[in-house]
Amino acid sequence: MGKTPTEFEQQVIDLYLNGIKPYSMARMQKFRGYYPATFDRILQKYGYKKRVPKSLPNSFEQELISFYQLGYSVPQMIKMKQFEGATLSRIYSVLIKHGINRRSNKINSRVHNVYHGFFTKIDTEEKAYWLGFIYADGYITKRGNYVGLALAQRDKSHLEKLVRTLQTDYTIKEYKVTNGYGKGNTFCRLILCSEIMKTDLVSKGVLINKSLKLIFPSFQIVPVELIRHFIRGYFDGDGSLSHYGPNNKNHFTIKICGTYEFLSNLKSCLRDALELGGLGSICKSTNNNKNNYYLTIGGNIQVTAVLNHLYKNATIYLERKYFRYLHFLQIANKDSFN
Missing domain, CATH: 1.10.10 (Arc Repressor Mutant, subunit A)
Known part of the structure; x- marks a missing residue:
């Protein structure tokens, strides 16, 4: 025989059978101090399933x-x-x-508005791009539920794009570095407080002190059709396009920084998308045992293929990098790689 409900459990079952939901039960005076989850567990214990809404919302x-x-x-x-x-x-x-x-x-009771669930599911170009950008230049804090981004002052307009995207009234603050690396430079910083956003970012691979342990996201996190937008976001944050011209020739090189694991998978994704046999090389960036590397891609044909893959028909990008891409196309087309 099955278990016999206690008097308290029977009251809950009787109310449920009379159309009272767990949420409403929790608001009753006689059940003061109980949470809806308590009533859900009792109902599930005796085989009562949650009711499905009778109709779709208008x-x-x-x-x-x-x-x-x-x-x-x-x-x-x-x-x-x-x-x-x-x-x-x-x-x-x-x-x-x-x-x-x-x-x-x-x-x-939050003071600020923000689209807390923006990163819950990566299903648009914007979400994939900003996830990649945060992989490169963003951070989350160990204490509290803070998500932050800091950029050079010249890129402040890019943070303003993110503010509009997240529909937030958090403001961008400017500060000047007074010592150490970057002393004398002015930076702009956006810091958001959101438990939901922090949790979602952690589940998508953004870790505390992530620089030396970053792993490329799976296709379950970023669908394959959106991965180029993720890579563009990461490149806008931690990539560069350099130009040099010995012997009256114009040569361009792409450089992307990251962990060995991250760059290996990024390289594979680009190689598969562009159907290239080989694509650049991964090198150690410093003479230490830390997991910091860089991927270099040279040769104007390969550089053209990668940049077109990332930026062609894109709707969101760092303006400075995008103009660099257009400048490259202008020179490359003029030289015709001769």
């Missing part, structure tokens, strides 16, 4: 759900023009109706 409900999942709180949403006339209770009822979990007061 356009109003879908927009409401989308804004909530972007990180907006319900009090913020009722002040928006598109939700004019909606009450707190109506919005909460829509969320409950469609099985959307209510966020804690801690999360809802």
